[in-house]
Amino acid sequence: MAISFPTLCFYLFSAILVLSGLRVVTARNPVHAVLFLVLSFFTAGMIWMLLQAEFLAIAVVLIYIGAVMVLFLFVVMMLDINIDKLRQGFWRYLPVGLVVSGIMVSEMAMVLNGPYFQLKALPAPQAVDPAYSNTQDLARVIFTDYAYPFELASLILLVGMLAAVVLTHRKREGTKHVEPSTQIRVKAADRLVIHSIPAEKDEVAAPAEQVTGDNK
Numbered sequence: 001m002a003i004s005f006p007t008l009c010f011y012l013f014s015a016i017l018v019l020s021g022l023r024v025v026t027a028r029n030p031v032h033a034v035l036f037l038v039l040s041f042f043t044a045g046m047i048w049m050l051l052q053a054e055f056l057a058i059a060v061v062l063i064y065i066g067a068v069m070v071l072f073l074f075v076v077m078m079l080d081i082n083i084d085k086l087r088q089g090f091w092r093y094l095p096v097g098l099v100v101s102g103i104m105v106s107e108m109a110m111v112l113n114g115p116y117f118q119l120k121a122l123p124a125p126q127a128v129d130p131a132y133s134n135t136q137d138l139a140r141v142i143f144t145d146y147a148y149p150f151e152l153a154s155l156i157l158l159v160g161m162l163a164a165v166v167l168t169h170r171k172r173e174g175t176k177h178v179e180p181s182t183q184i185r186v187k188a189a190d191r192l193v194i195h196s197i198p199a200e201k202d203e204v205a206a207p208a209e210q211v212t213g214d215n216k
Contacts, residue, residue, distance in 0.1 A: 006050055013050070017043040030076045038069045052128070055135040 020040040027033040041064045048057035142150050 010047065010050055013043050013046045017047070031073065034069060034073045034076055038065050038073075041065050041069065053134065055138055 017040055020036045020043065023036040024033050024040060027036060041060055045057040045060040045065075048054075048060065
């Protein structure tokens, strides 16, 4: 049975995605783990490209790889992470991880098994016009039928971002800071003070001749 080129690419990208995902978990160096995660996202974008979802593929590459993962990489490289402390309790939770991994592998095997889910009965996707833009249709659906859920999701992300800032913010003693409300209420009379200091005359030094005569 001949395998088509898209099918071959799918299996190749899937194998790379699975292996890179395993290396994200098993890599001892956090920097290497982040780099493998970048590879995982890039491979997932290639799979989206095979599914003719160009917008999602570009979004994965630009947003997750170009912004989020680069930021993660910089943070991991700047932090002094104790690897031995992170590895504590690894063997204790290994059986639970193996059980969860086995369930996930079983589910993926069942999905890939076409006769089990009768995938052959599903119609093949219709060929689209080369001028067709799925990005335009996706934007139309998001901002018309799902406008309110889309805005609600953005608000939830904003609340999560603010919550992360509030939870990680700690007051430090001895730091100098200025309250913006105090700066706004300030007046010129509170900042500028004029003092009247009376002038004092210095004692005039005696002439040199008088001083010489007194010494005699």
